[in-house]
Amino acid sequence: MGKTIDADLVRHIGKLSRIELTEDQVRTFRQQLSSILAYFDKLQELDTALVEPMAHALEIHNVFGEDRAGESLSPDQALANAPQRDGDFFKVPKVIGDSQ
Amino acid sequence: MSRIVDLSVVELREAVVAGEASAAEAAKAYLDAIERLDPHLAAFNEVLAERALQQAKEIDRRRQAGEKLGPLAGVPLAVKDNLCTPYGRTTCSSKILANFRAPYLATAVEKLEQAGAVILGKTNLDEFAMGSSTENSGLGPTRNPWDTTRVPGGSSGGSAAAVAGRLCAAALGSDTGGSIRQPAAFCGVVGFKPTYGRVSRYGLVAYGSSLDQIGPIARDVSDCALLTAVIAGHDPRDSTSIPREVGDYPARVDLSVENLRIGLPREFYSDALDAEIKSALGQAAEVYKSLGAKVVEVSLPHSRIDADAQGNLSSYAVACYYIVAMAEASSNLARYDGAHYGHRTAESVSDIIELYSRSRAEGFGEEVKRRIMLGTYALSSGYYDAYYLKALKVRRLIKNDFDAAFQTCDVLLCPTSPTTAFKLGEKTADPLTMYLADIYTISVNLAGLPGLSLPAGLSRTGLPIGMQLIGPVFSEDAILRTARMYEKASGVTRLKPGMVKD
Numbered sequence: 001m002g003k004t005i006d007a008d009l010v011r012h013i014g015k016l017s018r019i020e021l022t023e024d025q026v027r028t029f030r031q032q033l034s035s036i037l038a039y040f041d042k043l044q045e046l047d048t049a050l051v052e053p054m055a056h057a058l059e060i061h062n063v064f065g066e067d068r069a070g071e072s073l074s075p076d077q078a079l080a081n082a083p084q085r086d087g088d089f090f091k092v093p094k095v096i097g098d099s100q
Numbered sequence: 101m102s103r104i105v106d107l108s109v110v111e112l113r114e115a116v117v118a119g120e121a122s123a124a125e126a127a128k129a130y131l132d133a134i135e136r137l138d139p140h141l142a143a144f145n146e147v148l149a150e151r152a153l154q155q156a157k158e159i160d161r162r163r164q165a166g167e168k169l170g171p172l173a174g175v176p177l178a179v180k181d182n183l184c185t186p187y188g189r190t191t192c193s194s195k196i197l198a199n200f201r202a203p204y205l206a207t208a209v210e211k212l213e214q215a216g217a218v219i220l221g222k223t224n225l226d227e228f229a230m231g232s233s234t235e236n237s238g239l240g241p242t243r244n245p246w247d248t249t250r251v252p253g254g255s256s257g258g259s260a261a262a263v264a265g266r267l268c269a270a271a272l273g274s275d276t277g278g279s280i281r282q283p284a285a286f287c288g289v290v291g292f293k294p295t296y297g298r299v300s301r302y303g304l305v306a307y308g309s310s311l312d313q314i315g316p317i318a319r320d321v322s323d324c325a326l327l328t329a330v331i332a333g334h335d336p337r338d339s340t341s342i343p344r345e346v347g348d349y350p351a352r353v354d355l356s357v358e359n360l361r362i363g364l365p366r367e368f369y370s371d372a373l374d375a376e377i378k379s380a381l382g383q384a385a386e387v388y389k390s391l392g393a394k395v396v397e398v399s400l401p402h403s404r405i406d407a408d409a410q411g412n413l414s415s416y417a418v419a420c421y422y423i424v425a426m427a428e429a430s431s432n433l434a435r436y437d438g439a440h441y442g443h444r445t446a447e448s449v450s451d452i453i454e455l456y457s458r459s460r461a462e463g464f465g466e467e468v469k470r471r472i473m474l475g476t477y478a479l480s481s482g483y484y485d486a487y488y489l490k491a492l493k494v495r496r497l498i499k500n501d502f503d504a505a506f507q508t509c510d511v512l513l514c515p516t517s518p519t520t521a522f523k524l525g526e527k528t529a530d531p532l533t534m535y536l537a538d539i540y541t542i543s544v545n546l547a548g549l550p551g552l553s554l555p556a557g558l559s560r561t562g563l564p565i566g567m568q569l570i571g572p573v574f575s576e577d578a579i580l581r582t583a584r585m586y587e588k589a590s591g592v593t594r595l596k597p598g599m600v601k602d
Contacts, residue, residue: 010473017430017476018437018453019469020461029473032531036474039532040419043490046402046497053492054499056310056340057296057548058573063339077203081441092439095452 005034104129105266108594109175109323110350112269113216116174119163123156123174126269127218130176134220134267137599142242143252143262145181146188147221152176155218171330171350173216178268180259181222182229183209183314184303192305193237194227196436196443196463206303207338208272208314208331215330220268223258227465228433229279229307231255232537235528236467243524244286245597246563250521253283253537259317260287266600270318270327274304276311277421278516278541281553284317285516285566288555288595290583291317292324295573296548297342299328300335306432308425309340311545319594321554321584325349328576347577353584360393360582363509367404368540372413374519380556380565381515387589388513398505398512402497403543413536416494421542422535423478423491430475433468436460470531499547506572511582515540516553516566540568550576554583555592564595 010030014021021029075088084091104126107115115121131149138144159174179185182192184202191197205213213219226236234242234257242257244250245265252261256273260283263271273280275293284291292315299314306312316327329350334343364385369378385395403417438444438459445458464472478487505512518539527534544551549570556567567586571579587593 013473013477013480015457016480017469017473018434018456018460019464019472020454020457025469029470032470033474033477036422036470036532036535037477039414040423040478040487042414042419043416043423043494044486046416046494048490048493048497051493051496053489054496055492057499057546058340058342060297060340060342065336065339073203080203081200083438083441083444090440092452093449093455 005030005037105133107269108320109172109269109318109326112175113171113173116159116163117169123159123218124153126174127152127156127176127220130220130268137265138267140243140248140599141245141261141265141267142240143223143258143265143267144178144221145191145193145224145239145258148188148219151187152218152220159216159218170214170216171326172212174218175216175269176218176220177212178220178223178259178262178271179209180225180256180271180273182225182274182305183272184305185209185219185222188222190222190305191239192228193225193239194463194465194468195238196460198443200442202303204303207300207335209303211331212272223256223262223271225258226255227468228305228429229255229274229276230429230467230471232278232282232534233522233527234258234283235524236465238465241524244521245599246288246521248599250523250563251286253286253517253521255279256317257283260284260289260291263287263289263317263319264597270316270323272314272331273317274312274314275545276308276425277545278538280315280317281541281551281566281568282517282537284553285564286521288564288597289317289319290321290324290552290554291315292328292552292580293544293550294328294332294576295550297340298332298550298574298576300333300338300341302335302337308428309432310428311425321580321587322350322353324552325353325580328580332576344574349577349580352577353580355581356391356585357510357578357581360388360511361509362388362393362395363398363505363512364395365400365403365505365512365514366397367400368514370405372405372407372518372539373515376559377515377520377565381513381567384556384567384586384590385513387586391585391589396509398509400501400505400543402494402501405539413539415539417498417543417546418535418539420491420494420498421538421546423487424495424546426471426475427478427488428475430472430479433472436463467531495546498543502543502547502549510571510578511575512570514568514570516568517541520559520563520565544570549573550579552579552583554587555595557592558595
């Protein structure tokens with residue numbers, strides 16, 4: 001904790017988040033993320049060793065639905081907002097590359 | 101009869117059913133009001149004038165044909181623009197969804213329409229509901245009808261401003277950390293976030309899925325009770341909605357709560373609270389005492405607000421909330437990839453990652469980027485335990501505090517916001533300052549509780565002061581009745597900003 005956020009870390013988080021950052025943004029976010037994360041460190045004051053984490057407000061688990069086919073969107077509805085389409089397919093640029 | 105736009109939802113529906121006003125007249129009156137005042141407020145992202153008039157005419161036709169009319173027959177409403185509608189656009193006030201047309205209708209809106217409501221349009225919000233002032237909207241800020249140099253609060257600022265400004269009879273908002281209650285407080289109207297799971301989230305664009313809840317914003321408590329009853333209930337399309345009977349809130353809202361015990365959470369009355377708000381809440385507590393309620397002090401230690409030597413505020417609840425909300429947001433907003441719908445970069449890209457990264461860079465605003473990045477970081481390898489898991493544990497502590505408090509009282513009475521409406525631009529420079537605007541509302545979402553904000557009068561400078569009532573899970577009936585008791589006794593209701601002329 002209390003880890004310094006340097007420019008490389010901001011770039012790394014940008015990459016993980018799939019958000020391209022300009023160098024100006026790297027500078028601004030570095031400062032803002034550092035102060036917000038420092039604020040989050042306040043939680044370390046609390047001893048939570050024996051506390052059960054609470055992921056959800058209501059204690060509901062595994063709500064099962066019937067295994068039955070329902071209505072679904074038609075291809076035209078599903079593709080209505082597609083930035084590019086090719087017949088019944090979403091069209092994207094060629095994806096073969098050196099992505100990590 | 102008063103001007104149509106000054107009638108409450110309940111009154112307008114009665115007038116329509118009795119034939120004293122037509123639904124078409126009502127829709128026209130509101131569309132005229134929008135045309136006149138919305139250029140000053142910018143509450144609406146989109147006005148669905150033609151469709152609204154058609155809906156209204158259909159209600160009038162049904163009335164003339166002697167058909168049964170629903171509990172919202174002919175009442176013009178607005179819905180926050182993060183609720184999916186197959187008509188108009190659903191933008192979440194984000195450039196990334198600027199032209200998005202949803203293929204389906206949100207359950208809560210569907211229920212309004214089934215009840216006979218007329219949908220006037222979609223209201224502005226902080227982009228993806230991330231903000232407390234509506235200044236983060238990608239379409240420009242909404243202004244407060246009480247003072248157009250001030251914010252309406254957020255993120256449901258468009259809905260709250262529209263209700264206060266008489267641009268709709270009532271509206272739907274969504275509340276992840278206070279986004280219904282805080283704007284209701286800033287705009288002098290009533291806003292209700294029901295228990296998590298009480299209202300279906302189907303068709304609500306997801307932000308923090310374990311926190312989000314849809315609820316009404318209206319000009320009085322009775323209208324809130326009616327709208328809550330209409331939209332609540334189990335929905336098989338939202339597996340977190342609860343299969344539990346919905347109370348007859350409107351029929352019971354005028355019944356006083358017997359042997360009411362009001363709890364004042366000590367930590368919420370610290371020096372962080374504006375003196376005028378503190379005094380208004382003290383008077384509200386006196387009103388309850390005069391009605392026979394017992395007022396007791398309770399403690400919510402993990403929601404307390406600390407101030408350091410420089411006066412900087414901090415709170416476990418705020419830290420916990422933002423970690424949870426940002427982590428959930430980073431996952432929920434991964435779907436905006438420029439591939440299936442939403443904005444895609446026009447530049448040529450060399451691979452799919454670049455398509456994602458550039459489309460998202462162009463489409464998301466700064467606050468959304470900040471939250472996605474912080475959430476991604478909090479969930480990333482090596483930091484998960486320190487941030488996310490830690491926050492989930494603190495969330496349990498916060499909930500336990502409420503459970504303990506409700507051992508000695510039925511409803512908590514506390515402020516909705518530490519200040520009245522602030523000026524546009526006042527808090528935009530520092531994101532942390534803005535996060536602290538939610539200091540009294542976020543714990544409620546973490547614990548999944550119902551919370552309501554209602555007006556407790558005006559400040560010396562003429563700005564609305566909000567007070568918040570919080571109850572245990574599924575205490576909607578008791579909260580609404582407790583709110584109504586104050587409203588009736590104090591006469592503080594249907595506050596009308598000066599810009600709304602008679």
